[in-house]
Amino acid sequence: MEGNDSPDMSTVSRHRFGDDLEEPAFSVSVIENMKEEYGLFVWPCSLVLAEYVWQQRLRFSGASVVELGAGTSLPGLVAARVGADVTLTDDSSRLEVLDNMRRVLDLNKLECKVMGLTWGAWDASTFSLHPKFILGADVLYDATAFDDLFATVTFLLQNSPGSVFITTYHNRSGHRLIEFLMVKWGLKCLKLLDAFSFMPSYKASGLRGNLQLAEIALDSEQAETTVLR
Numbered sequence: 001m002e003g004n005d006s007p008d009m010s011t012v013s014r015h016r017f018g019d020d021l022e023e024p025a026f027s028v029s030v031i032e033n034m035k036e037e038y039g040l041f042v043w044p045c046s047l048v049l050a051e052y053v054w055q056q057r058l059r060f061s062g063a064s065v066v067e068l069g070a071g072t073s074l075p076g077l078v079a080a081r082v083g084a085d086v087t088l089t090d091d092s093s094r095l096e097v098l099d100n101m102r103r104v105l106d107l108n109k110l111e112c113k114v115m116g117l118t119w120g121a122w123d124a125s126t127f128s129l130h131p132k133f134i135l136g137a138d139v140l141y142d143a144t145a146f147d148d149l150f151a152t153v154t155f156l157l158q159n160s161p162g163s164v165f166i167t168t169y170h171n172r173s174g175h176r177l178i179e180f181l182m183v184k185w186g187l188k189c190l191k192l193l194d195a196f197s198f199m200p201s202y203k204a205s206g207l208r209g210n211l212q213l214a215e216i217a218l219d220s221e222q223a224e225t226t227v228l229r
């Protein structure tokens, strides 16, 4: 593939959405590079979040969406396909990941903004974001990055009242990770789902592990308590 350091490692994967496997409502193609560790691979959490966006498409149609740590960006691409106004973001220093997003947008003839957004770092473009939905697939994998990630998530939730962070994660430890983070950051979990409870069987059969989806919002009661103290 032109402009790619390792053409032999690039593949295009096709992802179908819709109830009818034979006649999907639409499909999205993603360019992956198997040599890359993180941002150029479609992680299972991304398949789960993309399917959730499709199933919840009426909420996303016409809404403003920011995807954090988007990598190959499948959930954001599905949101754009169902009519959302989408900004795809990833670490500002990962130029190859941001370039790949632009190639994938061209491939699918979709229009989204592409922006470098490193968790825990702020610039003028971060302040201009007012998403109704913040998406993050497999962004909870490195405990040393949780504080930076949740600093950004909490800022975006505050910058856009009524907004929600929807994240899918692989709960490898089995610990109550989400509950711990909610208390620490003054957030509340509106919904916590096992991925297998809503994935269609033809997609679920290829997934392994404890994959969860959480919808998270600011906890106004916790915030008030903090102010009163």
Ligand SMILES: C[S@@+](CC[C@H](N)C(=O)[O-])C[C@H]1O[C@@H](n2cnc3c(N)ncnc32)[C@H](O)[C@@H]1O
Residues within 6 Å of the ligand: 038, 039, 040, 041, 042, 043, 044, 045, 046, 047, 068, 069, 070, 071, 072, 073, 090, 091, 092, 094, 097, 117, 118, 119, 136, 137, 138, 139, 141, 145, 148
């Ligand atoms: C496990 S990958 C998940 C990629 C994609 N969301 C998926 O599920 O296929 C983690 C993503 O987070 C991005 N990332 C890691 N640290 C980051 C940071 N400090 N700021 C912004 N993005 C970061 C990586 O570049 C990568 O794209």
